[in-house]
Amino acid sequence: MIITMIRILEYHDPYTKGHSKNVANLASLLAEKLGLSDEIIKKTYWAALVHDIGKIVIPSSILNKEGKLTIEEFEVIKKHPVYGHDFLSTSDELKELGKYVLHHHERWDGKGYPAGLSKEDIPLISRIISVVDAWDAMRSDRPYRKGLPEEIAKKELIEHSGVQFDPNIVKAFLEIV
Template sequence: MVYSMVKILEIYDSYTKGHSEHVAMLAEQIGKTLGLPVSDLQTLYWAGLVHDIGKILVPTSILNKPGKLTLDEYEMVKKHPVWGYQVLNTSEELQEIAFIIKHHHERWDGNGYPDRLSGVDIPLLSRILALVDTYDSMTSDRAYRTSLSPEDAKHIIARLSGNQFDPSLVETFLSLPSQ
């Protein structure tokens, strides 16, 4: 069932295919480095694959817009974690994954969305997804900008430690072999 959802998202937004796979694999790598149990690694991997499933409700004209989003457009994009949660939470088997993806845009400092959680109130697996999602987005070409080098993206991640990201996860991420 999860693979079917991934395929739907890939058809809707071709950028998501490689992005979701990269996020899933990198999130799992961080989880292994942290020594998380196998069950958490599996949840993290699957959550990585479907973390953007809510984007199927965002018009492609917004997702692929080459310029800056309007405030209304940005507010619509910000709804995708909740929409993804609502889609996945209807299945008992996917409720844990739904909860994780709902919070993958929360920030360590509490300025994220949808619930403005902060610090350790953000589920650990969501904090991992937030970090690797941002990294992969920065190192991928988008409609509105070209990609950054892995080194430049890592410098930005390091700078955002303690604000956007969990400092201990940033330290773990930066210690990994090159992505």
């Protein structure tokens, strides 16, 4: 069922083709590097796989826009974690994953969305997904820009460590890429 949802998302937003799988694979490797239990590694994989599922209801004209998003368009994009949480919460089996999806755009400094959580108040799995999602997004071609070289993407993670991202997770992630 989850794989089917991801394929629907990739049909709707071709630029994310492979993104969910990349994030899931790297997030589970990172969870393993952090010494987390097999159960948490598995949850990290599945939550990362569905982290963008809420984008299914974001208009293609916004998702695939080649230029800069307007403030209003960005506000629409920012709703995708809430939508993903809402979709996943309808299933007893997927409800917990929904919590991690909901918070994958929170920031270490509390300036993220949708709840403005900070530091350890952000679920660990969400903090892992946040770093890996940003990495894969930076490294991938998007409608509005080409993917960044590895060294520049690493510098971006370091620069935003302790601000946007959990510094311990960034440190561990840089050891595996």
